[in-house]
Amino acid sequence: MSSAVTETEPKPIVACTIAHDLGEFGQLVETMDTELGEHWGDLNFDDAEAFLKSPESEELEFVAITVWGRDEDVLLRAATLINTVKEYDIAVILVTKDVSPAILHQLMRLGADEFIPYPIPQGALSDAIQRISRPKEVIVQKVVEVPVQMGGAQGQSQRATRNGAVFAVHGLAGGVGASTFAINLAWELSHLEKGDNPKVLLMDLDLQFGSSATYLDLPRREVVFELLSDVASMDDEVFQQALVTVDANFQVLSNPPELLPLDLLGPEDIELLIERARSNFDYVIIDMPTTLVQWSETVLDKSDVYFSLIELDLRSAQNSMRLVRALKAEDLPYEKMKYVLNKAPKFTDISGKSRVRKMAESLEIDLEVQLPEGGKQITQSNDHGLSLAQTAPKNPLRKEIQKLAQSVHEIAATDVAA
Ligand SMILES: Nc1ncnc2c1ncn2[C@@H]1O[C@H](COP(=O)(O)OP(=O)(O)O)[C@@H](O)[C@H]1O
Numbered sequence: 001m002s003s004a005v006t007e008t009e010p011k012p013i014v015a016c017t018i019a020h021d022l023g024e025f026g027q028l029v030e031t032m033d034t035e036l037g038e039h040w041g042d043l044n045f046d047d048a049e050a051f052l053k054s055p056e057s058e059e060l061e062f063v064a065i066t067v068w069g070r071d072e073d074v075l076l077r078a079a080t081l082i083n084t085v086k087e088y089d090i091a092v093i094l095v096t097k098d099v100s101p102a103i104l105h106q107l108m109r110l111g112a113d114e115f116i117p118y119p120i121p122q123g124a125l126s127d128a129i130q131r132i133s134r135p136k137e138v139i140v141q142k143v144v145e146v147p148v149q150m151g152g153a154q155g156q157s158q159r160a161t162r163n164g165a166v167f168a169v170h171g172l173a174g175g176v177g178a179s180t181f182a183i184n185l186a187w188e189l190s191h192l193e194k195g196d197n198p199k200v201l202l203m204d205l206d207l208q209f210g211s212s213a214t215y216l217d218l219p220r221r222e223v224v225f226e227l228l229s230d231v232a233s234m235d236d237e238v239f240q241q242a243l244v245t246v247d248a249n250f251q252v253l254s255n256p257p258e259l260l261p262l263d264l265l266g267p268e269d270i271e272l273l274i275e276r277a278r279s280n281f282d283y284v285i286i287d288m289p290t291t292l293v294q295w296s297e298t299v300l301d302k303s304d305v306y307f308s309l310i311e312l313d314l315r316s317a318q319n320s321m322r323l324v325r326a327l328k329a330e331d332l333p334y335e336k337m338k339y340v341l342n343k344a345p346k347f348t349d350i351s352g353k354s355r356v357r358k359m360a361e362s363l364e365i366d367l368e369v370q371l372p373e374g375g376k377q378i379t380q381s382n383d384h385g386l387s388l389a390q391t392a393p394k395n396p397l398r399k400e401i402q403k404l405a406q407s408v409h410e411i412a413a414t415d416v417a418a
């Protein structure tokens, strides 16, 4: 650990304990060392506020406030401190010793994010850190702040009366995880609730190398080719016939068996397809090809949110730079574009986090939505043709996509009600 107050050589401090007498919480010191190495400091109740105000607290992600039930004065001070810490948008973990449930309840209501009992059970601090380091609700809200128009989220059942929200997903470099994200976002949106789930369509417009059929183990169908080669004469029936049903509320327009030229479709075709899809579904998720095509702009125009996936590497950085320039030069609806950083560095990976910040700064983009590395389970799940929810429900990537789907749906539903 580092002493937060007297530290002279700058080492980013991402967390602090705040204790009246840290000596009483020896195991907390060990656990913080294990989780964060050198990157944490200790404060007492008197110097906490001054530290929060100082520039050294800039990197602070959370404070662990120790509360000992038998010391009433500390309880009061902890309550005041929680308020102060929350003003700085820093997470609070309470480490409690002999605190009654009633008092704990009150402290949590004041805005503490997590609590762990002392002695700390194995893995409890690490779990709490993981939970607080997820993208926060407000961040998700920012992602979908572009007005999402949808008419059917509350479960209308008639055909062709919906007015679905459209989310495009575009990997800015090959293999950054766009299809994995698109498929699992679609799956989660169609399995949000037990009862009346929204109807979701995944449209694989990566006509040549789309992976939806593989990742969901679906047939590539000739009728899709027929539909795409004559979009102008499509009606609801032709459109429905081309879809493959994954389950009750999840259908897919996968790519056809043959390799198709990307310019088989023109902007008007894409517009017709998206409109047809919107009128039949509550959510339309479009998996885009990595290459920019003549109808990329049409999709950007028609979508409520355009998710651009990148990884923390030079390829992604350079491609994003080119895309940002192109969008700005053409005066395209840049605000719909939301960057998603896949395989983002962990909370405790300080140098990784600073690379993320530098990348965001140099590209002048927000990198608020970050998806964790999910390990081998992700590729295995894709190879088995199943969603992450079915094969690896506890995988951190799955949990993050699930949470994003929930927030997107809540916001969309509120918009409909309003
Ligand atoms: N967050 C992640 N953690 C681990 N593996 C991932 C993650 N996202 C994607 N992958 C894997 O990376 C590979 C490329 O993903 P894919 O979704 O096909 O990318 P894209 O559509 O951008 O080409 C796949 O093998 C997939 O399983």
Ligand SMILES: [Mg+2]
Pocket: 171, 178, 179, 180, 206, 209, 210, 211
């Ligand atoms: Mg793909």
